[in-house]
Amino acid sequence: MTEEEFYRIYTFLKNRYGIDMSRKKEIIKGRLENYVKNHGFEDYHSYMNAVEADKTGEMEKKLVDMLTTNHTYFMRESEHFDYLRKEVLPYLKKKEEKNKDLRIWCGAASTGEEPYTLAMLLMDFLGLEKEQWDTQILATDISTEVLTHAMQGIYTKEQAEPLPEHFKRRFFKNLPDGEHVKVTDELKSEVLYRKFNLMDPFPFRRRLHVIFLRNVMIYFDDKTKTKILQKVYDALEPGGYLFIGRTETVDRNVVPFELVQASIFRKREV
Numbered sequence: 225m226t227e228e229e230f231y232r233i234y235t236f237l238k239n240r241y242g243i244d245m246s247r248k249k250e251i252i253k254g255r256l257e258n259y260v261k262n263h264g265f266e267d268y269h270s271y272m273n274a275v276e277a278d279k280t281g282e283m284e285k286k287l288v289d290m291l292t293t294n295h296t297y298f299m300r301e302s303e304h305f306d307y308l309r310k311e312v313l314p315y316l317k318k319k320e321e322k323n324k325d326l327r328i329w330c331g332a333a334s335t336g337e338e339p340y341t342l343a344m345l346l347m348d349f350l351g352l353e354k355e356q357w358d359t360q361i362l363a364t365d366i367s368t369e370v371l372t373h374a375m376q377g378i379y380t381k382e383q384a385e386p387l388p389e390h391f392k393r394r395f396f397k398n399l400p401d402g403e404h405v406k407v408t409d410e411l412k413s414e415v416l417y418r419k420f421n422l423m424d425p426f427p428f429r430r431r432l433h434v435i436f437l438r439n440v441m442i443y444f445d446d447k448t449k450t451k452i453l454q455k456v457y458d459a460l461e462p463g464g465y466l467f468i469g470r471t472e473t474v475d476r477n478v479v480p481f482e483l484v485q486a487s488i489f490r491k492r493e494v
């Protein structure tokens with residue numbers, strides 16, 4: 225991969241998706257090399273020409289699928305879920321007692337482990353009262369491949385291992401191969417999956433109570449990150465919460481969040 229080809233690919237990705245891979249030449253090469261070779265492209269330029277000329281968007285979709293990092297797992301950074309259960313949900317339940325409407329968005333959902341963990345927690349928390357509440361979680365990602373996986377809701381038993389036993393019993397079915405489990409239809413119906421690019425204007429008609437945006441901003445440059453955080457701030461209800469990845473940061477000189485606990489932020493209540 226020449227420096228020019230590398231530049232072309234990383235600027236394409238940065239301009240359209242905010243993802244900064246300007247120091248990741250080896251990773252880009254490693255992820256694209258076989259595909260470009262096996263599909264008969266002479267070099268990376270002719271591959272990128274084809275991506276840009278493809279009006280169906282299918283080739284661009286494939287490029288995004290190959291270059292995004294989708295690593296995730298059930299109960300990741302579990303202290304966030306503890307905080308949600310102990311502090312956030314009791315607060316919101318009280319606050320929204322009349323409307324019984326909780327709006328939760330998971331903005332980098334990957335293969336579904338994070339939004340399903342949230343949905344299980346919510347169902348467990350509300351118990352029998354759940355039926356009276358509208359709590360469907362919106363889960364979005366830029367990669368269609370991961371969203372398809374998430375919608376299928378099939379995981380290996382090993383992947384489901386970090387979940388508490390009572391969650392596994394209640395929300396998963398064993399598949400006949402003995403190696404995989406599948407989320408129940410009940411759990412599936414609690415999560416609405418959609419493709420969404422965080423670089424685009426946010427489409428919410430009503431403000432959200434909780435936003436999970438974990439382990440995605442690490443891939444963005446500072447300018448993109450700030451823009452997205454400003455949109456996130458505007459999209460939150462006063463008193464609403466933002467959860468980011470443990471290794472990520474929010475510049476509170478730019479966005480006036482209150483820091484609640486490491487990697488948990490809150491928009492001030494009015």
Ligand SMILES: C[S@@+](CC[C@H](N)C(=O)[O-])C[C@H]1O[C@@H](n2cnc3c(N)ncnc32)[C@H](O)[C@@H]1O
Binds near residue numbers: 241335440
């Ligand atoms: C490492 S995963 C994080 C998954 C999960 N939030 C977690 O913490 O386990 C990052 C996800 O962000 C998605 N992503 C990257 N850039 C994006 C963008 N511009 N808009 C929406 N999603 C994006 C990727 O497709 C990937 O699935």
